[in-house]
Amino acid sequence: MTENIEVFTQSSIKITDGENHIYIDPLGIKEEFCDADYILITHDHYDHFSPEDIKKVAYENTVLIVPEKMKAKALKEINFINKIESISPNQNKKINNLYIETIPAYNIIKPFHLKISGWVGYILEIGGKRIYIAGDTDKTKEAEAVHCDIAMVPIGGTYTMNAKKAAELINIIQPEVAIPTHYGSIVGNKNDGELFKENVKAPVKVELKLRFN
Template sequence: MIDNIEVFTHSSIRIKSDAGVIYADPFQIKEDYHDADYVLITHQHYDHFSIKDIRKVIKPETILIVPAKMEDDARELSREVKEIVALSPNENRNVAGLELEAVPAYNTLKPFHPKRAEWLGYIVITNGKRIYIAGDTGANKDISKVKCDIALLPIGGTYTMDAKRAADLINTIRPEYAIPTHYGNIIGKKTDGKAFAAMVQSPIKVVEKIQYFKG
């Protein structure tokens, strides 16, 4: 399953799964793919909810999944997708065959992603694996309880966890694989991935997936 996960840049993710093609937070998409069966949006910041990039991946059959408080914003795309599904934190849903768990995503020590915004990460259950897409979050008590086989989480600092806090979280939740995101573009250095990997405890495997960095 790890080979079916791509990170284009930043937190822009594509997963090819038994349920279909899943995107999370498409951003700076370089081609017109139009292959998305599902698009997951974690929150409304421009580098995660980019209308122009969503339009490069959706097709008329796409289901767009967003935090409940973003439902009005998402309606701009209502005529271009099959359905818009809104989820609240800690809500579990089967969306047209895709099993999803909505995980709270928020900062406790920074103001950028307040808990009251009810923004999300997602656990996608597919191909017999639990894949955690953290979105923009700091380390907090909710995500320290996540159970997953594969975790994609931000490490760039400033707006999210830095490499040290992200590694501490991974060493707590202990997935089989950890994939770092949200570095080497708007925030964070290209070398953050290596720094993160050095702090993650064996036997957890760190796989760097970002395909292109800024500059």
């Protein structure tokens, strides 16, 4: 059920649904794909909002979707995309043929991602499945209330949950499949994926998809 999901470095994700190519926080893109029907950005930190990488996946009909509080920045820096949409936390929105829900993404104590900033995680309905892309977040009450079939959560610590906290979240929301992100390069190490997997309880299946180069 996850053969249509790819995870590149950090939290750079590509989902293909048969009709659309959807990228979330593209980073470290090595080829000029130019096939993105939608690009979703969770927040404006350099490892999630990279104009250079967005340019590698965008083409003339691409829709860029960003949190409302960074729309002005996106309009200024992404002048090669004609359609830029904004979205806020706790919002349901249909953009063309893509249905999106947003979940607040923030730190509880740490100062790196403040709730007031309006950063988001996304739930996408694709192929009859609800896919949760958490963004940079801790184990918040909003994340604990998510209902999804596939959960993609950060595990590298420092700026987000670490592997054990992320596993605690997964054990609460119990998707069918959990895929860890945001480790092994800028933060965390390559073994965090295995630590996460060890702490996630059955029947949740863990898939390690992140590419390290």
